[in-house]
Structure formats: structure tokens, C-alpha cells
Amino acid sequence: MAKILAIESSCDETAVAITDEGRLLSNVVATQISVHEKFGGVMPEIASRLHCENITVCLTEALNEANLKLEDIDAFAVTRGPGLIGCLHVGLQAAKTLAMLYQKPLIPVHHLAGHIYANEYVGEFHFPLLCVVVSGGNTELVIMRDHMDFEIVGETKDDAVGECYDKVARVLGLPYPGGLPIDQHAKLGEHTYHLPVPTGEGKYDFSYSGLKTAVINLVNSLKMKGEAVNVDNMARSFQDVAISMVVNKSLAAAKDFNVKQVILAGGVSANSYLRAQMKEKLEGTGIELIIPPLWCTTDNAAMIAKVAERLYEKKVFAPLTLGVDPNWKIDHWQEF
Numbered sequence: 001m002a003k004i005l006a007i008e009s010s011c012d013e014t015a016v017a018i019t020d021e022g023r024l025l026s027n028v029v030a031t032q033i034s035v036h037e038k039f040g041g042v043m044p045e046i047a048s049r050l051h052c053e054n055i056t057v058c059l060t061e062a063l064n065e066a067n068l069k070l071e072d073i074d075a076f077a078v079t080r081g082p083g084l085i086g087c088l089h090v091g092l093q094a095a096k097t098l099a100m101l102y103q104k105p106l107i108p109v110h111h112l113a114g115h116i117y118a119n120e121y122v123g124e125f126h127f128p129l130l131c132v133v134v135s136g137g138n139t140e141l142v143i144m145r146d147h148m149d150f151e152i153v154g155e156t157k158d159d160a161v162g163e164c165y166d167k168v169a170r171v172l173g174l175p176y177p178g179g180l181p182i183d184q185h186a187k188l189g190e191h192t193y194h195l196p197v198p199t200g201e202g203k204y205d206f207s208y209s210g211l212k213t214a215v216i217n218l219v220n221s222l223k224m225k226g227e228a229v230n231v232d233n234m235a236r237s238f239q240d241v242a243i244s245m246v247v248n249k250s251l252a253a254a255k256d257f258n259v260k261q262v263i264l265a266g267g268v269s270a271n272s273y274l275r276a277q278m279k280e281k282l283e284g285t286g287i288e289l290i291i292p293p294l295w296c297t298t299d300n301a302a303m304i305a306k307v308a309e310r311l312y313e314k315k316v317f318a319p320l321t322l323g324v325d326p327n328w329k330i331d332h333w334q335e336f
């Protein structure tokens with residue numbers, strides 16, 4: 001193994017991490033949440049500009065924390081996709097510049113592989129396993145039969161679950177990102193509002209746009225009638241439906257694919273109800289559950305470095321002509 005410097009800039013966090021022989025030496029994250037909060041969502045153009053401003057500071061801080069210089073680094077890894085195109089470009093240009101300047105390999109990393117491999121900081125993978133990838137941009141069920149072997153068996157046909165949380169939070173007047181506030185309000189409420197239970201097209205597929213529209217329409221019609229919306233109860237009713245879909249589909253896939261482990265990954269894996277439900281439903285089944293620590297559920301570069309370590313061993317290096325891919329699919333990670 002080697003000293004790897006990893007960069008993540010796919011959405012609204014600029015992050016740099018350094019690992020040495022698998023040990024995490026530094027993990028710096030500059031979040032832009034307070035800026036995007038005002039708009040109720042990530043403004044891509046502003047996000048790209050802030051990445052430009054933050055990247056050098058994050059690089060310097062990560063090197064200082066690790067007590068290393070750029071010339072000590074053996075390889076530069078970067079998130080190549082999926083994500084916001086302008087944001088991805090900032091990280092990629094930084095990594096390419098460093099790889100060229102120091103004549104070191106450039107390692108292209110898939111963002112969701114990063115979220116999955118973040119779990120290696122807390123547990124060892126036993127195959128076959130099911131990854132439940134739930135974030136602001138993605139909702140996927142991925143079967144792994146070996147390291148870096150990903151098969152997408154189910155995915156959302158419209159909105160991602162995190163995106164749905166954010167939109168529902170907005171209509172309820174809760175801050176962005178909406179996942180945590182809804183999670184907190186849901187704990188105080190009862191399931192009193194009737195909401196449609198989406199089924200998704202295929203057995204392991206998801207659909208969140210109908211649920212999102214149902215909440216928005218219900219809240220607006222209550223407001224028009226002059227009736228108060230009970231935010232706690234609405235959050236609870238919504239969360240029950242949104243998370244049950246993830247739990248039910250994941251359990252079906254875990255059983256059908258005869259997996260040894262289930263791994264949660266992505267921003268929504270911080271959800272307390274999802275964590276509790278998965279624990280409860282998997283207890284006594286013989287299937288082990290790996291839950292990422294909270295620091296791993298938000299975007300960071302430590303998770304990108306985890307994947308990069310494996311790719312470094314396999315000598316999966318990219319040419320300096322590498323471009324970003326905002327829609328890169330995890331099962332095509334070898335194509336760049």
C-alpha cells in the first residue's frame with residue numbers, strides 16, 4: 001500500500017483525506033451547507049465556485065494534519081462521478097494537476113463506491129453482501145460478490161429518497177438539508193396522515209416522486225382550507241412510508257440473493273428510523289448489518305481514499321486526459 005491523497009467535490013462538500021498503508025492520517029471537510037441553506041437546495045454554480053475557493057485550503061490543512069508534503073504522496077485519487085458536473089471538475093482538475101506535477105498515478109473513484117467502502121472503517125466485508133445506497137442523489141440496491149464487483153439490482157425510477165426528504169422539509173418550512181429535521185420531528189409525532197404507499201416498478205425498484213407530490217398537495221390543501229399542519233405528525237407519516245419502502249425492498253433482496261451482510265451507505269443512512277428498523281428486521285436472520293458511523297454518512301474524502309487503496313493495489317490508474325462523468329454508474333466504474 002501507499003500514501004494516498006484523495007479529493008472529493010461532487011456536491012456541496014470540499015474534502016481532502018490522506019491515508020498511509022490504510023491508516024487515516026487526515027480527513028478535512030469544508031461544508032457549504034450554510035450557503036445553500038438560504039436557497040433550500042444546492043445551487044450548482046455557487047457550489048463550483050466555493051469548491052475553487054476551498055480546495056487549496058483543504059489540501060494544505062490535510063497535509064499539515066498528516067505532517068506530510070505533496071512530494072511524499074504516492075498517488076492522487078479523486079471522485080470522478082456521479083455528482084454535479086462543475087463541482088466534479090474542480091476536484092478533478094486539482095488531482096490531475098498534482099498527478100502531473102509530481103509524476104504520480106491518478107486514481108478515478110466512484111462516489112457511491114466511496115460511500116459503500118466507508119463501512120470498511122468499521123467492519124470487514126463478507127460476500128455476497130447487499131449495499132443499501134440511500135443519498136440525496138441516489139437510491140440503489142447493489143449486490144457485491146467480491147471487492148469492487150457491483151451489480152445494481154434495484155434503483156429509483158424517479159427521485160432519490162434524500163431528495164424527497166429535502167423537498168418535503170421545504171414544504172413543511174424546515175431547514176435544508178431536510179433529512180435530519182424530519183427525522184427529529186418524526187420522533188415526536190404520530191402516523192395520522194394518509195399517504196400513498198409507492199411500490200416501484202420492479203421488485204427491488206423505488207419511486208419517490210408520487211409520495212413527494214402527495215405530501216406537497218396535502219400540505220397545500222390543508223393550508224388553503226385554513227387548517228393547521230401538524231409538522232410532527234406529517235414528518236412521522238412521511239418517514240414511515242419513505243423508510244418502509246427502503247426496508248421492505250432491502251429485506252426482499254437480502255433474502256433472494258442469500259447475502260451474508262447488509263451495508264447501509266449514503267446520507268440517508270444517518271436516519272434513526274432506518275437504522276432501528278434494519279436492526280430489528282435483520283435480528284435473528286443470520287444476516288449481519290453494518291451501519292456506517294455518522295461521520296461517514298456525509299460526503300468526505302476518507303471514503304474515497306478507502307476505494308483508492310484497492311485501486312492502487314490493482315494499478316487502476318487513469319490517463320491525464322481523464323474527464324468527469326456526472327452520471328457514472330457504479331457497475332461501470334472500470335470505464336473511464
Ligand code: KG4
Nearest residue numbers: 135136137162177178179180267268270271
Ligand atoms: O450522501 P449525501 O451527501 O448525498 C449525495 O451525495 O447525493 O446525502 C445527503 C442527503 C440529503 O438529502 C439529506 O437530507 C439526507 O441525506 N439526510 C437524511 C438524514 N441526514 C441526512 N435523510 C434522512 N434522515 C436523516 N437523518
